[in-house]
Amino acid sequence: MDDHLRDAEMATRAIRVGQRQDVSSQHSEPLVLTSSYFFDDAADAAEKFAGRRAGNVYIRFDNPTVKAFEERLASMEQAEAAVATGSGMSLYMLMAMALLQAGDHVVLGKGMFGTTGYMFNNYYAKFGVTASVVDVADHAGWQRSITPTTRMIIVETPTNPLMSVADLDFLSALAQAHDVILAVDNTLCTPVFQNPIRHGADLTLHSAGKYIDGQGRCGGGVILGRASLIGKIRRALRTFGPSLSPFNAWVFVKGLETLAIRMRVHQSNTEALARWLSEQGLVERIYYTGDPRHPQAALIARQQSGHGGLLSFVLRGGREEAWAVMNRLRFINLTTNIGDTKTMITHPATTTHALTTQKERDEVGITDGLLRISVGLEDIGDIIADLDHALQPCAAAASV
C-alpha cells in the first residue's frame, strides 16, 4: 500500500479536516478567517438572515474576531453596543449616512481631524447636509450654533495638536435640550483616561490604529453608544461595507490587553518631557492637557483622569528653527501618525495642515514654529537627550 494520499483525498482533507475544530478551550483569542458561515438548516438561514436569530451570516458584517473586539471595547467604554470599521474615517461616513438626511445641519468642533471637516464640506454638502464650526471652548458659540435643523454635534477632545478641551457635561446638556446627537472622538484619551458616555455623549468614536493598536501596525475604527443608534450604523455598515479586517481586529483585541499600562507610560513620559521643555529658553509655549498652566485645567481635572501622550510646543524662530530641530533628531522619527510605542515628531504647518492658508493657520494657532510630539514608550532619558541634542545648536546661536 502506497503511503501517499490520492490527490482528491488530499484536496478534501485540506478543506474538511478540522473544519468544526472546537476552539472553546483555546486560551488566546483566535483569529477567525472565514467569509461565510454554514446554517444548520434552511429555516436557520432564513431566521439569521432576517436578524430574528443571533448568528453569523457574512464577512461584510459578521466576524467572531471583529465581534470580540467590539464587545471588549464596548465594555471598556461602558457602551451598550459597538460597530468596528476599516478606518476611523469610515466611521464618520457611516455615522452620517445612518443618522443624517438632506436639510440637516451638523456642528463640528474647531480643530477636528482635518479630513472630517473635508468630508462634510466636500461630500455631505452635495447631499444637502450643512456644517458649521465652533471653537470647542466657546460656550456662547455652541449655544448660538444650534438651529432648528441641527441634528448632531461632533467634537474631539482634546483637540490635536493644540490640546483645547470641550466641556462634555455642557455639550451633552445642550444636545439634550435641543434633541441633538452628541458624538465625541475619544481617540486621544482612550477609555483609560476619558469616558464620554459617562459625561452624556450619545456616541464615542475611535481611530483604532492610534493607541488601541499602539504599535503603528493596523488601521481601523470603532463607534460605540446606545444600541438603537449603533443598530442604525450597523445597518449602514452592512449596506456600504467598509468592514474591519479580522486580522486587524485580532491585533486590536490583543492591543486592548495592554492599553492601560501603555497609556500610563505614555503619560509619565509626556509629563516629564513637558517639564523639561518648559525649562528650555527656546520654547515659547507648550500645549499639553497635563500642564498646570493650561487655561482649562479645572475642566480637565473634572473630565479626564489622565493626559495621554500628545504634546505640542512652539519654538522661537519659526519654521526654519522647527525644521532644523527635526532634522537634527537621531531616533525620534519624522512621522505624522500618533499613538505608537515609538516617539514621533511632526511640523503641522507644512504637513497635516498644509492645505489650509497661512491666515487660517495663524487664526487657529498652527504657527510656523509649532512642533507636535507623540511621545512613545522609549526611556524618557533617551527621548530628552535626543531633543536636547537637536536644540543645542539653536540655543548656542540664540545666546551669541
Ligand SMILES: *Cc1c(COP(=O)(O)O)cnc(C)c1O
Ligand atoms: C487618525 C484620526 C482620525 C482618522 O482615522 P483613520 O483611522 O486614519 O481613518 C479621526 N480622528 C482622530 C482624532 C484621529 O486621530
